[in-house]
Amino acid sequence: MKGNVVPMFDPPGPPDQKPEGAPARPLLRLTGISKTYANNTVALEGVDLDIRPGEFLTLLGPSGCGKSTLLKMIAGLAAPSTGTIDWPQSSYDALGEPDRLLGFVFQEPTLLPWRTVFDNVYLPLKLAGQRKAAVRERIMEVLAQVGLTRFANAYPRELSGGMKMRVSIARALVTNPRVLLMDEPFAALDEITRTKLNNDLLKLFAKQNLTVIFVTHSVYESVYLSSRIVVMSARPGRVSSDMTIDAPYPRDEEFRTSTIYNDYCRRASEALRQAMAESPEEPE
Amino acid sequence: MATPRDNSTLTEMLPPFVVGIIILAAWEAACRFFAIPAYLFPAPSAIGQSLIADGPSLMRALWSTLKVALIALGLATLIGSIVAFLFVQNRLIERSFFPYAVIMQVTPIVAVAPLIIILVKNTQVALIICATIIAVFPIISNTTIGLRSLDSGHKNLFAINNASRLQSLIYLRIPSALPFFFAGLRVASGLSLIGAVVAEFVAGTGGRSAGLAYEILQAGFQLEIPRMFAALFLITMTGILMFSVMVVLSKVALGPWHDSEHEQEA
Numbered sequence: 048m049k050g051n052v053v054p055m056f057d058p059p060g061p062p063d064q065k066p067e068g069a070p071a072r073p074l075l076r077l078t079g080i081s082k083t084y085a086n087n088t089v090a091l092e093g094v095d096l097d098i099r100p101g102e103f104l105t106l107l108g109p110s111g112c113g114k115s116t117l118l119k120m121i122a123g124l125a126a127p128s129t130g131t132i133d134w135p136q137s138s139y140d141a142l143g144e145p146d147r148l149l150g151f152v153f154q155e156p157t158l159l160p161w162r163t164v165f166d167n168v169y170l171p172l173k174l175a176g177q178r179k180a181a182v183r184e185r186i187m188e189v190l191a192q193v194g195l196t197r198f199a200n201a202y203p204r205e206l207s208g209g210m211k212m213r214v215s216i217a218r219a220l221v222t223n224p225r226v227l228l229m230d231e232p233f234a235a236l237d238e239i240t241r242t243k244l245n246n247d248l249l250k251l252f253a254k255q256n257l258t259v260i261f262v263t264h265s266v267y268e269s270v271y272l273s274s275r276i277v278v279m280s281a282r283p284g285r286v287s288s289d290m291t292i293d294a295p296y297p298r299d300e301e302f303r304t305s306t307i308y309n310d311y312c313r314r315a316s317e318a319l320r321q322a323m324a325e326s327p328e329e330p331e
Numbered sequence: 332m333a334t335p336r337d338n339s340t341l342t343e344m345l346p347p348f349v350v351g352i353i354i355l356a357a358w359e360a361a362c363r364f365f366a367i368p369a370y371l372f373p374a375p376s377a378i379g380q381s382l383i384a385d386g387p388s389l390m391r392a393l394w395s396t397l398k399v400a401l402i403a404l405g406l407a408t409l410i411g412s413i414v415a416f417l418f419v420q421n422r423l424i425e426r427s428f429f430p431y432a433v434i435m436q437v438t439p440i441v442a443v444a445p446l447i448i449i450l451v452k453n454t455q456v457a458l459i460i461c462a463t464i465i466a467v468f469p470i471i472s473n474t475t476i477g478l479r480s481l482d483s484g485h486k487n488l489f490a491i492n493n494a495s496r497l498q499s500l501i502y503l504r505i506p507s508a509l510p511f512f513f514a515g516l517r518v519a520s521g522l523s524l525i526g527a528v529v530a531e532f533v534a535g536t537g538g539r540s541a542g543l544a545y546e547i548l549q550a551g552f553q554l555e556i557p558r559m560f561a562a563l564f565l566i567t568m569t570g571i572l573m574f575s576v577m578v579v580l581s582k583v584a585l586g587p588w589h590d591s592e593h594e595q596e597a
Contacts, residue, residue, distance in 0.1 A: 124487055151491045157484035161506045161585075174492045174502070 072135045073097040074226065074258055075121065080130035082116055082284075090116050091127070092283035098260060100136070100225075103252060105261045105269040105276045107315065109323055113284025114262045115154075118228050121260065122151050136225075149226040150219030154234060156211035158203040158218075164190070165199040168217045175222070182221075189217040192251060209240035213247075220251070229261045233268070245271055246299065253297050266319060270311045271303060278318045280325035287322035290314065373557040378564065381557035389546060389558075393565050396542035399455070399527040400573070403462030407519050410463070411470025412512070418471070419478040419504075436468035440526055444533040454534055458542075461533075462526030469518040477511025478504050513581035520573040528566060 075098040082091040091113040098104055106114040119125040120132060123144070134145040158167045165186060172182045190196050193213040203211055212232060219227060233241045249272060252259055263269050269276050273292050280287040294307055302308050355375050361367070362374035369377045382389070414432070418425035444461045451457035481504065489499050531544030543562050550559035 119487075122487075122491055124490055149491070151487070153484050153487065155484050157482065157488050159485070159503075159506070161509075170488075170502070171492045174489070174494045174498055 074100045074134070074136055076133040076135060077117075077121075078131050078133070080117065080120065080127045080132070082113065082120075082125075083128045089283035092285055094130070094284070094286055096277065096286065098226075098258065100258050101256070103259045103261065103272055103274045105263060105273040106279060107263060107266065107269045107276050107319060108279030108284070108287075109264065109281050109319075109326060111284075112279040112281040112322075112326070114279055115230050116284070118230050118260065118262050121226075122149060122228055123147060147226070148222075148224050149228055150222060150224035152212075152215050152219045152227065152229040152232045154231045156203070156208075156215040158211055158214055160203050163200050163202055164195060164206070164214050167203065167214055168221050171218060171222050186221060189221045192220070192254075193217045193247065207240075208236055209244060212236065212244060216248070216251070220255070224257075226258045226260065229259065231262050231264070234263070234265075241268075248272065249296065249298055266312055266315045270308060270315050271298065276315055276318075278315070278322045280322040282327050285325075287325055288318045290318060370554045370556050373560055377557040378560040381555070382561040382564065385558050385561060389543070389562060389565060392541055392543045392546045392562070393569065396524070396527050396531065396544070396566070397569060399458045399462055399530075399542065400524040400569075403459050403466055403526060404520055404523040404573075406459070406463045407466035407470055407523060408516065411467045411515070411519070412474055414467075414471050415474035415478060418475045425475070432468060432471055435464055440465045440529050441533065444530045448530070448534050458527060458530040458534060461530035462523050465526040465529075466519040466523035469515040469522065470512070471515075473511045473515030473518075474508055477508030480511070481507060510581075510585060513577070513584065516581070517574060517577045520577045521570055524566070524570050524573060 075096075077094055077096040077098075080091055080094040080096075081089070083089050094113075094117065106117060108114050116125060120127050134147065137145045137147065139145050159170065162170070168186050168189060169179060169182065172185075173179070187196065187199070190199055193216055195210065195213055195217065198206065198210065203214070206214065215232070233244055236244065245268065248259075251257070259272075261269070261272060270292060274296075276290050276292060277286055278288045278290070279285065290311075292311055294302065294305075294311070359374050359376060362372065367374075373381075414428075418429065440461055443464070444457075447460050448454065448457045451460060485503055485507070489503055494502070527542065528544045531542040532548065535545065535548060543566050546562045547559050550556065550562065
């Protein structure tokens with residue numbers, strides 16, 4: 048099962064693509080991750096997960112299953128109570144911090160309202176000490192990728208919700224990350240915008256040699272986007288099942304109406320129902 | 332984009348303007364009809380005449396008061412911002428000093444002013460200290476709240492991009508705090524003028540540096556009531572003007588043209 052992840056495209060100069068046949072080292076290895084809060088709430092318990100390069104992995108689960116917490120831990124924004132997160136392909140600095148090379152797209156666009164679209168996308172490079180003149184082309188390139196070239200000089204308040212999310216994605220991509228972490232990025236958008244952004248995200252995924260870790264509670268979104276779905280149960284958060292979506296990329300609207308898509312949706316729904324059954328009722 | 336707003340400001344300004352005209356006309360008519368002597372309650376026309384006749388001396392007094400208010404506002408902005416930055420750096424500093432900032436705010440300036448005027452030899456300096464004390468609090472409290480009120484998403488964004496403390500301060504905390512700071516500045520601008528006038532009342536100094544409060548006191552002693560009203564009118568107008576300048580300033584600073592290049596060089 049593990050071997051048949053769909054081979055990705057063939058991008059120019061991939062940094063860490065292994066030759067065919069050799070089992071790729073995981074990009075990220077989570078071992079025995081648990082999180083217990085001060086009030087003894089157990090958010091996560093014994094999560095083991097290998098994330099392979101080139102995967103589009105979705106964490107699917109009911110609210111309270113700790114999927115967002117897991118994402119924050121991967122990003123280094125939160126620390127696990129026990130367990131380790133290793134980056135086998137990354138170098139570590141003197142303090143033991145891995146060079147994560149990641150982009151994070153939050154639930155909200157989190158744009159700086161006092162900066163233009165261009166300057167919002169520039170922010171990660173600016174914080175890394177890059178001069179604006181040196182990276183102007185790179186910024187315009189990512190803005191073109193998300194279709195916002197014309198809005199480079201607009202302010203966030205002039206944009207729609209979908210456009211703000213596009214800026215947020217451009218900002219996450221501008222540093223050429225290896226991993227893109229996305230925490231329910233489209234949950235607040237309407238169905239039509241969401242569908243459009245799903246398609247655009249898949250196009251970016253195909254072009255960029257990215258690994259994506261995506262959090263959602265939509266079965267349909269997870270099947271449409273992912274090469275692998277990890278279903279989680281709640282209270283405490285555990286991995287309930289791990290399924291591969293064996294459908295080739297690129298995927299488009301045709302895939303959405305295919306039998307194989309419907310088949311996977313049914314199986315993912317079943318897996319989610321199973322995970323819900325494992326989760327005790329939410330305490331009031 | 333600004334055009335519909337401009338129209339609405341005009342329609343917004345018209346009703347209070349009409350009300351003002353009506354009140355002035357009624358006031359004038361009542362004073363004439365009941366033949367109220369000017370030393371009891373002057374008609375608007377008498378106040379206007381006094382404004383013209385005593386113009387030079389009143390303007391000199393106004394400038395004197397305005398100078399105190401502006402210097403106090405500048406000092407309050409500077410001191411208030413610095414104190415807010417210190418408060419945000421360390422909770423212990425805030426906990427230790429914030430109560431004293433509150434005490435300074437709630438103690439009536441009229442009660443403290445005589446003490447300051449006795450302690451400080453230079454009257455001008457004493458006036459500025461009084462006005463600064465009362466104007467500084469809104470800047471301290473607003474800027475502190477502004478510097479603290481960070482969006483958690485923005486905080487995560489800066490953490491993921493390994494932003495240093497200084498970078499977070501310059502690119503995130505200060506811009507986030509600006510709207511709060513400007514709200515504080517508006518309140519402080521009015522308070523600095525009030526502080527200056529109150530302190531002048533208490534000091535009661537005449538001579539070259541006499542302010543508008545002194546003019547009001549003198550006019551009262553000499554029963555030159557129209558002149559008193561004229562001075563009052565000037566104080567009100569100055570207050571409105573200072574407030575308006577602050578509104579424009581905050582619009583300019585927070586307006587959408589705000590260019591990041593300026594910050595970058597800072």
